[in-house]
Amino acid sequence: MAKKSTAFEYAPAPESRSIVDIKPSYGLFIDGEFVDGRGKSFKTISPSTEEVLAEIAEGDAADVDLAVKAARRAYTRVWSKMSGAERGKYLFRIARIIQERAREFAVLESIDNGKPIKETRDVDVPTVAAHFFYYAGWADKLGYAGYGEDPQPLGVAGQVIPWNFPLLMLAWKIAPALACGNTVVLKPAETTPLTALLFAEVCQQADLPPGVVNILTGAGETGRAIVSHPDVNKVAFTGSTDVGRAIAKAVAGSDKRVTLELGGKAANIVYDDAPVDQAVEGIVNGIFFNQGHVCCAGSRLLVQESIAEEVLAKLKRRMKTLRVGDPLDKNTDIGAINSAEQLAKIRELSEIGEAEGAERWAPKCDLPSTGFWFPPTIFTGVSQAHRIAREEIFGPVLSVLTFRTPKEAVEKANNTPFGLSAGIWTEKGSLILWTASQLRAGVVWSNTFNRFDPASPFGGYKESGYGREGGRHGLEAYLR
Structure with a gap:
Protein backbone atom coordinates (compact mmCIF):
# COMPACT_ATOMS: atom_id res chain seq x y z
CA MET A 1 0.00 0.00 0.00
CA ALA A 2 1.42 3.38 -1.04
CA LYS A 3 2.36 5.71 1.77
CA LYS A 4 0.27 8.87 1.79
CA SER A 5 2.10 12.19 1.61
CA THR A 6 1.63 14.34 4.69
CA ALA A 7 2.76 17.52 2.96
CA PHE A 8 0.22 20.29 2.56
CA GLU A 9 -0.61 21.32 -0.98
CA TYR A 10 -1.34 25.02 -1.28
CA ALA A 11 -3.64 26.29 -4.01
CA PRO A 12 -2.54 29.63 -5.47
CA ALA A 13 -3.93 32.59 -3.52
CA PRO A 14 -2.86 35.64 -5.52
CA GLU A 15 -3.59 39.17 -4.34
CA SER A 16 -5.22 41.27 -7.06
CA ARG A 17 -3.14 43.92 -8.79
CA SER A 18 -6.27 45.87 -9.71
CA ILE A 19 -6.05 48.09 -6.61
CA VAL A 20 -2.79 49.60 -7.91
CA ASP A 21 -2.68 52.13 -10.73
CA ILE A 22 0.90 52.23 -12.02
CA LYS A 23 1.36 55.14 -14.39
CA PRO A 24 3.44 54.73 -17.57
CA SER A 25 5.87 57.41 -16.37
CA TYR A 26 6.63 59.48 -13.27
CA GLY A 27 8.24 62.87 -12.76
CA LEU A 28 9.88 64.36 -9.69
CA PHE A 29 7.91 65.58 -6.68
CA ILE A 30 9.09 69.14 -5.99
CA ASP A 31 7.30 71.90 -4.10
CA GLY A 32 4.09 69.91 -3.80
CA GLU A 33 3.78 69.06 -7.51
CA PHE A 34 4.99 66.41 -9.93
CA VAL A 35 7.32 68.02 -12.47
CA ASP A 36 9.37 66.76 -15.40
CA GLY A 37 12.99 66.02 -14.59
CA ARG A 38 15.76 67.83 -16.44
CA GLY A 39 17.94 64.73 -16.63
CA LYS A 40 17.53 61.32 -18.22
CA SER A 41 14.98 58.68 -17.29
CA PHE A 42 15.25 55.01 -16.40
CA LYS A 43 12.95 52.00 -16.17
CA THR A 44 11.87 50.30 -12.95
CA ILE A 45 11.11 46.61 -13.38
CA SER A 46 9.38 43.93 -11.35
CA PRO A 47 12.05 41.55 -9.99
CA SER A 48 9.62 38.62 -10.02
CA THR A 49 8.63 38.93 -13.70
CA GLU A 50 11.22 41.31 -15.21
CA GLU A 51 8.37 43.31 -16.74
CA VAL A 52 8.89 47.05 -17.11
CA LEU A 53 6.61 48.80 -14.63
CA ALA A 54 7.20 52.49 -15.40
CA GLU A 55 9.57 55.10 -16.77
CA ILE A 56 11.12 57.09 -13.93
CA ALA A 57 12.68 60.56 -14.08
CA GLU A 58 16.31 60.82 -12.98
CA GLY A 59 16.93 64.00 -11.04
CA ASP A 60 20.12 65.91 -11.82
CA ALA A 61 21.98 68.61 -9.89
CA ALA A 62 19.64 71.34 -11.16
CA ASP A 63 16.59 69.36 -10.03
CA VAL A 64 18.19 68.83 -6.62
CA ASP A 65 18.82 72.56 -6.33
CA LEU A 66 15.16 73.31 -7.11
CA ALA A 67 14.03 70.80 -4.51
CA VAL A 68 16.37 72.12 -1.81
CA LYS A 69 15.24 75.69 -2.50
CA ALA A 70 11.60 74.58 -2.23
CA ALA A 71 12.38 72.82 1.05
CA ARG A 72 14.18 75.90 2.38
CA ARG A 73 11.23 78.17 1.52
CA ALA A 74 8.79 75.81 3.18
CA TYR A 75 11.03 75.56 6.24
CA THR A 76 11.55 79.31 6.62
CA ARG A 77 8.05 80.52 5.83
CA VAL A 78 5.76 77.75 7.07
CA TRP A 79 6.97 74.56 8.70
CA SER A 80 9.44 75.83 11.31
CA LYS A 81 7.00 78.58 12.34
CA MET A 82 4.11 76.17 12.80
CA SER A 83 3.37 74.93 16.31
CA GLY A 84 4.24 71.36 17.17
CA ALA A 85 0.57 70.57 17.66
CA GLU A 86 -0.22 71.75 14.12
CA ARG A 87 2.66 69.75 12.63
CA GLY A 88 1.41 66.75 14.55
CA LYS A 89 -2.01 67.06 12.90
CA TYR A 90 -0.41 66.65 9.47
CA LEU A 91 1.53 63.60 10.62
CA PHE A 92 -1.61 62.05 12.11
CA ARG A 93 -3.40 62.72 8.82
CA ILE A 94 -0.60 61.07 6.82
CA ALA A 95 -0.70 58.03 9.15
CA ARG A 96 -4.45 57.63 8.72
CA ILE A 97 -4.25 57.93 4.92
CA ILE A 98 -1.54 55.24 4.84
CA GLN A 99 -3.83 52.99 6.85
CA GLU A 100 -6.73 53.71 4.50
CA ARG A 101 -4.55 52.93 1.47
CA ALA A 102 -2.67 50.08 3.15
CA ARG A 103 -3.65 47.41 0.64
CA GLU A 104 -2.61 49.63 -2.26
CA PHE A 105 0.80 50.28 -0.68
CA ALA A 106 1.30 46.60 0.17
CA VAL A 107 0.57 45.40 -3.37
CA LEU A 108 2.72 48.08 -4.98
CA GLU A 109 5.66 47.35 -2.64
CA SER A 110 5.50 43.63 -3.48
CA ILE A 111 5.37 44.31 -7.22
CA ASP A 112 8.25 46.80 -7.23
CA ASN A 113 10.48 45.20 -4.58
CA GLY A 114 9.76 41.46 -4.92
CA LYS A 115 9.00 40.76 -1.25
CA PRO A 116 6.00 38.59 -0.31
CA ILE A 117 2.62 40.28 0.07
CA LYS A 118 2.15 38.82 3.54
CA GLU A 119 5.26 40.73 4.67
CA THR A 120 4.28 44.05 3.10
CA ARG A 121 0.68 43.63 4.31
CA ASP A 122 1.41 42.44 7.86
CA VAL A 123 4.79 44.05 8.65
CA ASP A 124 5.93 46.87 6.39
CA VAL A 125 2.82 48.98 5.91
CA PRO A 126 1.44 48.69 9.48
CA THR A 127 4.87 49.64 10.85
CA VAL A 128 5.04 52.62 8.47
CA ALA A 129 1.71 53.95 9.76
CA ALA A 130 2.82 53.28 13.35
CA HIS A 131 5.94 55.43 12.86
CA PHE A 132 3.91 58.39 11.64
CA PHE A 133 1.46 57.98 14.53
CA TYR A 134 4.33 57.73 17.01
CA TYR A 135 6.19 60.83 15.83
CA ALA A 136 2.96 62.78 15.45
CA GLY A 137 2.64 62.32 19.20
CA TRP A 138 6.13 63.74 19.78
CA ALA A 139 5.63 66.87 17.65
CA ASP A 140 4.23 69.01 20.49
CA LYS A 141 6.34 67.40 23.25
CA LEU A 142 9.88 68.03 22.01
CA GLY A 143 10.71 70.06 25.11
CA TYR A 144 10.26 66.87 27.15
CA ALA A 145 12.45 64.65 24.97
CA GLY A 146 15.61 65.41 26.96
CA TYR A 147 17.29 67.66 24.39
CA GLY A 148 16.73 71.01 26.11
CA GLU A 149 13.64 72.98 27.02
CA ASP A 150 13.24 74.56 23.59
CA PRO A 151 14.97 72.38 20.97
CA GLN A 152 15.00 73.78 17.43
CA PRO A 153 14.92 72.06 14.04
CA LEU A 154 18.05 71.94 11.89
CA GLY A 155 16.54 73.06 8.58
CA VAL A 156 16.59 70.98 5.39
CA ALA A 157 17.22 67.24 5.67
CA GLY A 158 18.67 65.33 2.71
CA GLN A 159 17.72 61.67 2.99
CA VAL A 160 18.79 58.67 0.89
CA ILE A 161 17.09 55.31 1.46
CA PRO A 162 17.70 51.71 0.26
CA TRP A 163 15.70 49.21 -1.77
CA ASN A 164 15.14 46.50 0.85
CA PHE A 165 12.41 48.31 2.85
CA PRO A 166 11.52 51.21 0.54
CA LEU A 167 8.41 52.50 2.32
CA LEU A 168 9.50 51.65 5.86
CA MET A 169 12.85 53.41 5.45
CA LEU A 170 10.98 56.43 4.10
CA ALA A 171 8.87 56.51 7.27
CA TRP A 172 11.92 56.08 9.51
CA LYS A 173 13.47 59.15 7.86
CA ILE A 174 10.57 61.48 7.13
CA ALA A 175 8.40 61.08 10.26
CA PRO A 176 10.96 62.29 12.87
CA ALA A 177 12.29 64.99 10.55
CA LEU A 178 8.84 66.53 10.09
CA ALA A 179 7.88 66.13 13.75
CA CYS A 180 10.95 68.18 14.71
CA GLY A 181 10.12 70.96 12.24
CA ASN A 182 12.54 70.13 9.42
CA THR A 183 11.71 69.87 5.74
CA VAL A 184 12.89 67.01 3.54
CA VAL A 185 14.46 66.16 0.20
CA LEU A 186 14.38 62.36 -0.11
CA LYS A 187 15.79 60.02 -2.74
CA PRO A 188 14.41 56.47 -2.90
CA ALA A 189 16.52 53.65 -4.31
CA GLU A 190 16.78 53.42 -8.08
CA THR A 191 15.18 49.94 -8.21
CA THR A 192 12.25 50.70 -5.87
CA PRO A 193 10.85 54.21 -6.44
CA LEU A 194 7.13 53.49 -6.76
CA THR A 195 5.92 53.51 -3.14
CA ALA A 196 7.85 56.73 -2.47
CA LEU A 197 6.06 58.32 -5.42
CA LEU A 198 2.74 57.01 -4.09
CA PHE A 199 3.66 58.57 -0.73
CA ALA A 200 4.07 61.88 -2.58
CA GLU A 201 0.41 61.56 -3.55
CA VAL A 202 -0.41 60.98 0.13
CA CYS A 203 1.35 64.27 0.96
CA GLN A 204 -0.90 66.00 -1.55
CA GLN A 205 -3.97 64.24 -0.18
CA ALA A 206 -3.05 65.34 3.35
CA ASP A 207 -2.66 68.97 2.14
CA LEU A 208 0.90 69.04 3.43
CA PRO A 209 2.30 72.52 2.68
CA PRO A 210 4.23 72.54 -0.64
CA GLY A 211 7.96 71.98 -0.26
CA VAL A 212 7.82 70.28 3.14
CA VAL A 213 8.46 66.90 1.48
CA ASN A 214 10.23 66.64 -1.88
CA ILE A 215 10.97 63.28 -3.52
CA LEU A 216 13.63 62.99 -6.21
CA THR A 217 14.12 59.69 -8.01
CA GLY A 218 17.44 58.75 -9.51
CA ALA A 219 20.64 56.77 -9.05
CA GLY A 220 23.91 57.47 -7.28
CA GLU A 221 24.55 60.86 -8.86
CA THR A 222 21.20 62.18 -7.62
CA GLY A 223 22.04 61.03 -4.10
CA ARG A 224 25.49 62.61 -4.26
CA ALA A 225 23.98 65.92 -5.36
CA ILE A 226 21.60 65.89 -2.38
CA VAL A 227 24.31 64.98 0.14
CA SER A 228 26.76 67.58 -1.15
CA HIS A 229 24.28 70.44 -1.60
CA PRO A 230 25.52 73.39 0.50
CA ASP A 231 22.04 74.27 1.80
CA VAL A 232 21.30 70.80 3.23
CA ASN A 233 21.73 70.83 7.02
CA LYS A 234 21.22 67.15 7.84
CA VAL A 235 22.13 64.00 5.92
CA ALA A 236 20.48 60.66 6.74
CA PHE A 237 21.52 57.54 4.84
CA THR A 238 20.67 53.85 5.03
CA GLY A 239 22.58 51.54 2.72
CA SER A 240 25.95 49.93 2.10
CA THR A 241 29.03 50.57 4.21
CA ASP A 242 31.06 51.66 1.17
CA VAL A 243 28.56 54.39 0.25
CA GLY A 244 28.33 55.38 3.91
CA ARG A 245 32.11 55.92 3.98
CA ALA A 246 31.88 58.08 0.85
CA ILE A 247 29.14 60.19 2.44
CA ALA A 248 31.15 60.64 5.65
CA LYS A 249 34.10 61.86 3.58
CA ALA A 250 31.91 64.17 1.49
CA VAL A 251 30.47 66.00 4.51
CA ALA A 252 33.69 66.03 6.57
CA GLY A 253 34.64 69.59 7.50
CA SER A 254 31.12 70.92 6.97
CA ASP A 255 28.58 71.68 9.67
CA LYS A 256 26.13 69.06 8.37
CA ARG A 257 24.73 66.59 10.88
CA VAL A 258 24.93 62.99 9.68
CA THR A 259 23.37 59.66 10.64
CA LEU A 260 24.41 56.46 8.87
CA GLU A 261 22.73 53.06 9.14
CA LEU A 262 24.92 50.66 7.21
CA GLY A 263 25.59 46.95 6.79
CA GLY A 264 25.59 44.10 9.26
CA LYS A 265 26.64 40.50 9.80
CA ALA A 266 24.55 39.64 12.85
CA ASN A 450 13.62 41.07 13.63
CA ARG A 451 11.09 42.74 15.94
CA PHE A 452 10.65 46.48 15.42
CA ASP A 453 8.69 49.11 17.28
CA PRO A 454 8.59 52.85 16.57
CA ALA A 455 9.29 53.56 20.25
CA SER A 456 12.53 51.53 20.18
CA PRO A 457 15.79 53.03 18.83
CA PHE A 458 17.72 51.25 16.07
CA GLY A 459 21.32 51.68 14.96
CA GLY A 460 24.79 50.18 15.13
CA TYR A 461 28.42 50.33 16.16
CA LYS A 462 31.65 50.16 14.17
CA GLU A 463 31.14 49.79 10.40
CA SER A 464 27.38 49.49 10.87
CA GLY A 465 27.17 53.27 11.19
CA TYR A 466 26.33 55.83 13.84
CA GLY A 467 23.26 57.60 15.13
CA ARG A 468 19.91 56.11 16.08
CA GLU A 469 16.54 55.99 14.34
CA GLY A 470 13.26 55.33 16.10
CA GLY A 471 12.12 56.16 19.59
CA ARG A 472 12.96 59.30 21.52
CA HIS A 473 16.58 58.82 20.42
CA GLY A 474 15.53 59.26 16.79
CA LEU A 475 14.56 62.89 17.48
CA GLU A 476 18.08 63.92 18.48
CA ALA A 477 19.50 63.80 14.95
CA TYR A 478 16.91 66.36 13.76
CA LEU A 479 17.23 68.89 16.59
CA ARG A 480 19.79 71.48 17.67
Missing part, protein backbone atom coordinates in the same frame (compact mmCIF):
# COMPACT_ATOMS: atom_id res chain seq x y z
CA ALA A 267 25.17 36.65 15.07
CA ASN A 268 22.16 34.60 16.17
CA ILE A 269 23.38 32.73 19.27
CA VAL A 270 21.58 29.54 20.33
CA TYR A 271 22.57 28.15 23.74
CA ASP A 272 22.05 24.51 24.72
CA ASP A 273 19.05 25.25 26.96
CA ALA A 274 17.19 27.23 24.28
CA PRO A 275 13.64 26.22 23.29
CA VAL A 276 14.80 24.63 20.04
CA ASP A 277 11.55 24.74 18.06
CA GLN A 278 11.09 28.41 18.94
CA ALA A 279 14.75 29.10 18.10
CA VAL A 280 14.38 27.44 14.69
CA GLU A 281 11.47 29.75 13.88
CA GLY A 282 13.64 32.69 14.98
CA ILE A 283 16.54 31.51 12.83
CA VAL A 284 14.25 31.22 9.78
CA ASN A 285 12.75 34.65 10.43
CA GLY A 286 16.19 36.09 11.08
CA ILE A 287 17.72 35.15 7.74
CA PHE A 288 14.89 34.35 5.29
CA PHE A 289 12.56 37.26 6.10
CA ASN A 290 12.54 39.63 3.10
CA GLN A 291 14.80 37.18 1.18
CA GLY A 292 17.62 38.05 3.58
CA HIS A 293 17.60 41.63 2.28
CA VAL A 294 17.87 42.93 5.84
CA CYS A 295 20.79 44.92 7.29
CA CYS A 296 20.23 43.30 10.70
CA ALA A 297 19.62 39.77 9.31
CA GLY A 298 20.86 36.92 11.51
CA SER A 299 23.21 35.70 8.81
CA ARG A 300 25.62 33.93 11.22
CA LEU A 301 24.10 31.15 13.31
CA LEU A 302 26.24 30.37 16.37
CA VAL A 303 24.87 27.20 17.93
CA GLN A 304 26.24 25.44 21.02
CA GLU A 305 28.06 22.29 19.98
CA SER A 306 26.00 19.88 22.11
CA ILE A 307 22.75 20.72 20.31
CA ALA A 308 24.10 21.61 16.87
CA GLU A 309 22.98 18.35 15.27
CA GLU A 310 19.42 18.67 16.61
CA VAL A 311 19.11 22.32 15.60
CA LEU A 312 20.40 21.66 12.08
CA ALA A 313 18.04 18.70 11.58
CA LYS A 314 15.01 20.73 12.65
CA LEU A 315 16.17 23.76 10.66
CA LYS A 316 16.48 21.72 7.45
CA ARG A 317 13.06 20.18 8.04
CA ARG A 318 11.56 23.64 8.50
CA MET A 319 13.30 25.01 5.41
CA LYS A 320 11.71 22.29 3.30
CA THR A 321 8.29 23.84 4.06
CA LEU A 322 9.26 27.34 2.86
CA ARG A 323 7.46 28.35 -0.30
CA VAL A 324 9.42 30.36 -2.90
CA GLY A 325 7.55 32.12 -5.70
CA ASP A 326 5.11 34.83 -6.74
CA PRO A 327 5.36 37.71 -4.24
CA LEU A 328 1.65 38.46 -4.69
CA ASP A 329 0.64 34.94 -3.66
CA LYS A 330 -0.46 35.03 -0.01
CA ASN A 331 1.16 31.59 0.52
CA THR A 332 4.63 32.75 -0.51
CA ASP A 333 7.33 32.82 2.19
CA ILE A 334 10.30 33.91 0.06
CA GLY A 335 9.89 36.25 -2.87
CA ALA A 336 12.21 37.48 -5.60
CA ILE A 337 15.73 38.86 -5.20
CA ASN A 338 15.48 42.60 -5.82
CA SER A 339 17.73 42.88 -8.88
CA ALA A 340 19.95 40.94 -11.26
CA GLU A 341 22.96 42.73 -9.76
CA GLN A 342 22.10 41.58 -6.23
CA LEU A 343 21.40 38.03 -7.41
CA ALA A 344 24.84 37.91 -9.05
CA LYS A 345 26.46 39.00 -5.76
CA ILE A 346 24.61 36.30 -3.77
CA ARG A 347 25.60 33.63 -6.30
CA GLU A 348 29.23 34.76 -6.32
CA LEU A 349 29.63 34.66 -2.54
CA SER A 350 27.82 31.31 -2.32
CA GLU A 351 30.19 29.82 -4.89
CA ILE A 352 33.14 31.23 -2.93
CA GLY A 353 31.76 29.56 0.21
CA GLU A 354 31.78 26.18 -1.54
CA ALA A 355 35.24 26.78 -3.00
CA GLU A 356 36.59 27.57 0.47
CA GLY A 357 35.34 24.24 1.79
CA ALA A 358 31.98 24.99 3.44
CA GLU A 359 29.16 22.52 2.81
CA ARG A 360 26.15 23.99 0.99
CA TRP A 361 22.57 22.79 1.44
CA ALA A 362 19.25 24.03 0.12
CA PRO A 363 15.84 22.34 -0.02
CA LYS A 364 14.55 21.24 -3.39
CA CYS A 365 12.27 23.92 -4.78
CA ASP A 366 11.08 24.87 -8.24
CA LEU A 367 12.14 28.42 -9.03
CA PRO A 368 10.17 30.47 -11.58
CA SER A 369 11.71 30.67 -15.04
CA THR A 370 11.59 34.48 -15.19
CA GLY A 371 12.68 36.95 -12.57
CA PHE A 372 15.49 36.85 -10.03
CA TRP A 373 15.39 33.92 -7.58
CA PHE A 374 17.61 32.19 -5.05
CA PRO A 375 16.61 29.29 -2.81
CA PRO A 376 16.96 29.46 1.00
CA THR A 377 20.48 28.15 1.64
CA ILE A 378 22.64 27.17 4.61
CA PHE A 379 26.39 26.55 4.84
CA THR A 380 27.84 24.24 7.50
CA GLY A 381 31.49 23.61 8.32
CA VAL A 382 32.02 27.37 8.28
CA SER A 383 34.99 28.96 10.02
CA GLN A 384 35.50 32.62 10.83
CA ALA A 385 38.05 32.82 8.03
CA HIS A 386 35.43 32.08 5.37
CA ARG A 387 34.27 35.08 3.37
CA ILE A 388 30.64 34.00 3.79
CA ALA A 389 31.12 34.43 7.56
CA ARG A 390 32.75 37.87 7.20
CA GLU A 391 31.03 39.65 4.32
CA GLU A 392 27.43 40.78 4.09
CA ILE A 393 25.73 38.61 1.45
CA PHE A 394 22.36 40.37 1.75
CA GLY A 395 20.43 37.34 0.61
CA PRO A 396 18.79 34.14 1.96
CA VAL A 397 22.11 32.53 2.90
CA LEU A 398 22.97 31.38 6.44
CA SER A 399 26.45 30.49 7.72
CA VAL A 400 26.46 28.01 10.63
CA LEU A 401 29.25 28.01 13.22
CA THR A 402 29.46 26.23 16.57
CA PHE A 403 30.78 27.15 20.01
CA ARG A 404 31.33 25.42 23.36
CA THR A 405 31.21 28.17 26.00
CA PRO A 406 29.38 31.51 26.33
CA LYS A 407 32.74 33.30 26.24
CA GLU A 408 33.57 31.65 22.91
CA ALA A 409 30.13 32.57 21.55
CA VAL A 410 30.65 36.24 22.40
CA GLU A 411 34.19 36.27 20.96
CA LYS A 412 32.94 34.80 17.68
CA ALA A 413 29.89 37.10 17.57
CA ASN A 414 32.06 40.20 18.06
CA ASN A 415 34.70 39.07 15.56
CA THR A 416 33.32 41.22 12.75
CA PRO A 417 33.77 44.80 11.56
CA PHE A 418 29.99 45.21 11.83
CA GLY A 419 27.88 45.78 14.93
CA LEU A 420 24.26 46.32 14.02
CA SER A 421 22.30 43.53 15.72
CA ALA A 422 22.38 40.14 17.41
CA GLY A 423 20.05 37.46 18.77
CA ILE A 424 20.25 35.34 21.94
CA TRP A 425 18.29 32.12 22.57
CA THR A 426 18.27 30.70 26.09
CA GLU A 427 15.86 30.17 28.96
CA LYS A 428 18.27 31.74 31.48
CA GLY A 429 17.58 35.41 32.04
CA SER A 430 21.00 35.95 33.62
CA LEU A 431 22.71 34.47 30.53
CA ILE A 432 20.67 36.76 28.27
CA LEU A 433 21.74 39.83 30.27
CA TRP A 434 25.40 38.77 30.48
CA THR A 435 25.61 37.99 26.76
CA ALA A 436 23.83 41.18 25.73
CA SER A 437 26.20 43.26 27.88
CA GLN A 438 29.21 41.70 26.12
CA LEU A 439 27.97 42.01 22.53
CA ARG A 440 29.05 45.00 20.48
CA ALA A 441 25.73 45.37 18.68
CA GLY A 442 23.25 48.21 18.59
CA VAL A 443 20.16 45.98 18.83
CA VAL A 444 20.05 42.68 20.73
CA TRP A 445 16.95 40.50 20.59
CA SER A 446 16.32 37.78 23.18
CA ASN A 447 14.28 34.71 22.20
CA THR A 448 12.99 36.54 19.13
CA PHE A 449 14.45 38.26 16.06
